Structure formats: structure tokens, C-alpha cells
Amino acid sequence: MVRVEGLHKRFGKLEVLRGIDLDVRKGEVVCVIGPSGSGKSTLLRCVNLLEPPEEGRILLEGEEITGAGKGKSDHVRRRIGMVFQQFNLFAHKNAIENVSLAQVRVLGRSADEADAKSRALLERVGLSDKVEEYPERLSGGQQQRVAIARALAMDPHVMLFDEVTSALDPELVKEVLDVMRELADEGMTMIVVTHEMGFAREVADRVVFMDEGVVVEQGPPSDVLSNPREERTSRFLGLVLER
Numbered sequence: 001m002v003r004v005e006g007l008h009k010r011f012g013k014l015e016v017l018r019g020i021d022l023d024v025r026k027g028e029v030v031c032v033i034g035p036s037g038s039g040k041s042t043l044l045r046c047v048n049l050l051e052p053p054e055e056g057r058i059l060l061e062g063e064e065i066t067g068a069g070k071g072k073s074d075h076v077r078r079r080i081g082m083v084f085q086q087f088n089l090f091a092h093k094n095a096i097e098n099v100s101l102a103q104v105r106v107l108g109r110s111a112d113e114a115d116a117k118s119r120a121l122l123e124r125v126g127l128s129d130k131v132e133e134y135p136e137r138l139s140g141g142q143q144q145r146v147a148i149a150r151a152l153a154m155d156p157h158v159m160l161f162d163e164v165t166s167a168l169d170p171e172l173v174k175e176v177l178d179v180m181r182e183l184a185d186e187g188m189t190m191i192v193v194t195h196e197m198g199f200a201r202e203v204a205d206r207v208v209f210m211d212e213g214v215v216v217e218q219g220p221p222s223d224v225l226s227n228p229r230e231e232r233t234s235r236f237l238g239l240v241l242e243r
Helices: 040-047 070-079 095-105 111-124 140-152 170-185 197-203 231-242
Strands: 002-011 014-024 029-033 055-060 080-083 158-162 189-193 206-211 214-219
Touching: 002 040, 014 040, 014 214, 029 040, 029 197, 040 158, 040 189, 070 080, 080 140, 095 111, 095 140, 111 140, 140 170, 170 189, 170 197, 197 231, 206 231, 214 231
Parallel strands: 029 189, 029 206, 080 158, 158 189
Antiparallel strands: 002 014, 002 055, 206 214
């Protein structure tokens, strides 16, 4: 579904990605873990064409998307949904309007079609009673679930999640992870940057550990999280799992 080959990304003199190779199969859930500054979020932003890499290739469903022009970028972003750490909802629009907007403007759906789709998705993420609420009246977990519904409204083939629970109070984390678990159970292809090791252990088909812009090791959660091969992975997990 997604193939990353030899990906390099720099910001000025800082090389954030130093030759990343990654394959994600259809229906696979890949959790990317690692310390802050390891390049995890930049990797997702490159896959979604929000950041252009200096070197390497990205293929989506066998089609190279690196070096794409604007028209192709829009096409790619319809097939790749992304949910960010900050919810990025429009404060002046209610939940259903936030979910409907891009359907009308980008996909060309009628207002009625978008409304019906939005209501179904808000029900799917447990917010059927909040369709008319504005973001300021929603909890952080509810806002993040609206953001997930908004991404799903574009009928993506792949979903990217960038530390989507890190801005939430601990008691709100579960409601967002439960939605992501349901998506995984339904066969959605997902790349998830996360610090939630329990989620990675339970839901991921594969865990990728990154540090300093490279993939240090990857494998099934039982191997990487319980019996890592690399000393750097062990050191990171020792610090994270002690918290």
C-alpha cells in the first residue's frame, strides 16, 4: 500500500530523515515509536506530501507520488487521511460542518450527500449527539474523534495518525484509541506514530523503532517491545515503560 525507499529530509543543516526504508501492506497497522526528534512525524508528513523529501521515493499503491505537482498532491491527499496531534478543527463551524466541508469542496459531493455521510461517521465515532456542537463545547477527546471522522469522510485508503493522544488528558485517551482499534479491526491500513505502548502491543501488526532519523529495528510487537535486539531500543523502552 505504501512504500518508502531511501528517504532523506533536511531542515537547513539538520538531517531529520537519513535514508528511511519502509513497506506497509494493505490492511496492516504499523506503529512507529521513538524519542522526540527522531523523525517520526516528519516521516508521516513526507508520506502525505506535506513535506517534500530531498532524496528517495514514496509509492502509494504502486504509484510514485514524490515530486508530485499540486493536482497530484490533491489526488494523493484524498487517498491518505491524516489526523494530527492538535485537532485543527474550524472553531466557527460545528462538528457536522467540520466533517462536511472538504467533502463538498474537494470531492464535489452535494450538501445532502455530505450531511448524510458526516452524520454516519459522527455516529461511528460515538458522537451522534454532538453533531451541532462547536469545538469549544467539546472535550479534547471529542474534538479528536471529530477530526478522525473528518479524515474518514474522504474515503481514504490509508490513515496516518501523528501522536493523536499526546495533547489529551489521560482519561480521554481511551475513547480515541478505541475508535482507532475499531478502524484496525475493519482492515484500515494505518501508520500510527504513538507513545501509547499498550496500544502498539495490542493493535499493531508491526512496530518500527526510529532514532536520529533512521529505522533502528522493526518487527512484531512481541519481539520489538518485549525482546528488542538493539540496545538503543531497550534503553528507550526502559525509560518509557517505567513511567
